[in-house]
Amino acid sequence: MQISIRYQDLEGRTHEHDAHSSWAALLQHECDHLDGILYPTRMTDLSLLAYNDEPGPLAREVASNPAGVDPLFIDLVERWPERERWFGK
Secondary structure (H helix, E strand, O other): EEEEEEEEEEOOOEEEEEEEEEHHHHHHHHHHHOOOOOOHOOOOOOOHOOOOOOOOOOHHHHOOHHHHOOOHHHHHHHHHOOOHHHHHH
């Protein structure tokens, strides 16, 4: 739920950021791609790879308090196939 990230931009300047919640998850996801890691690689039981039976932390956060959530994530949750089953319309 929280990460610290340090990177260099194209001009070689170093930047550091602390991220939490859904922003941390997105940054970790993208850094994993740069390292050649895909989501299923992190799974210990691939039989669990499916749509969520219940809302995850991001969906609950969007449903309860979307004010601090990036609009990109709000859109993702609103388009998620299981959303209607979790929250109704």
